[in-house]
Amino acid sequence: MRPTLGILIRFKNSAATLPRVLHRLHAQTLRPHTILGVDTGSTDGSAALITQAGGSVVAWTQPYHHARVLNYGLTHLQTDLILVLSSHTTLDDDDALEQMCAAFENPRVACVSAKWDDDPYYSDAITWDELLVKGLKFGSIYSNSMGMIRRKAWEAVPFDETLLTAEDYAWAIEQLRLGHICKRLPLRFGYDRSGHDRTFEFAQLVFHFARRYKLHVAWLGATRSLQQMLKALVMPRPGMPSPAFHYQRLKAWALMRFTAASSFSGR
Structure with missing residues (x-):
């Protein structure tokens, strides 16, 4: 039986980017069972774009915090797999969701995300043993900008709310320590965001x-x-x-x- 799939999108005043993000989701060969938006304080009609696309929206009224917002949104999704997608990230391959879901046929896989670059330092199926040998790199193992997780893995280990950022990196490391695998796929994506140097x-x-x-x-x-x-x-x-x-x-x-x-x- 094919696992159920939900999409979680965090957003605030993202009316300029959400139409393209939602269009690319609807162009996928594998359609998600549900789309949930977490509104963190929009005033530009972003929430309506989610509902018009067939999704639903919940409101986050406290100060923004990456891990807390994610954990809050995930409590409202009961699907087996969840794609955590930023409101400015597009999946440019029509079969991106299909490829991601296929990775979870291996029961050890806890998460999968698109590769940020072609750096071959890590394999595309990272394990704890590989991390012990290669160490931690200033780069991505798994990204909550465009990453799919197994709900059971999140239920066992929620995102660390003591961290202000890099909650995805910390979560992936803990999943590897527990014996799981983090997959990376060479998917095409768009990332329309600028920010301060981190x-x-x-x-x-x-x-x-x-x-x-x-x-x-x-x-x-x-x-x-x-x-x-x-x-x-x-x-x-x-x-x-x-x-x-x-x-x-x-x-x-x-x-x-x-x-x-x-x-x-x-x-």
Whole structure:
């Protein structure tokens, strides 16, 4: 029996992007059983776009918080599989949902999402053993911008509401630790969003997760990062990461070392 599929879309004033997102959902070869929108404070008619597309909407009236909004929305969906989709992310392959659902035929798969890039560092079926060998990278294992999860996996481990962001990264790591698999698929997608630079914020969380799970971080290291930062300052080249990029990661590493030392000394 084919598992049921629901779509969860968080939105706020997304009338400019939602029509395309919903159009691409309706173009899928596999239609979802239900679409649920979580309105986090829209004033531009976004909610009506969801209902006009055949979906339903619930309101989130508290301050926005990634994990809390997700957990709240997921309590209103009872389908076996749930695609968590941002209100600015389109699935550009007509069979994207079909491909994602097929991945769950393996009972060990907890989640699947589209690949952000062609970086071959991780396999397309990541396991805990692979993470132990390769460590944590400053990149995506699973993304709540366009990721499908198994409801039972979420029921056992909800998204961590102590985290302000990267709740998807933390959740995926925990699923791997429990013996599950995170799949990645080479799907085409559109991502129409701009935001502030989160290099430091994300690097800080990666170092935090690595320490929590006793994993190493797969990066250049402090010495080589400093060398690359100086090189980018003296001889900048097109396509080369900026000095600020390396500085933000070094700052996150230094803060991690300082907090670890402070904790050890009891200060």
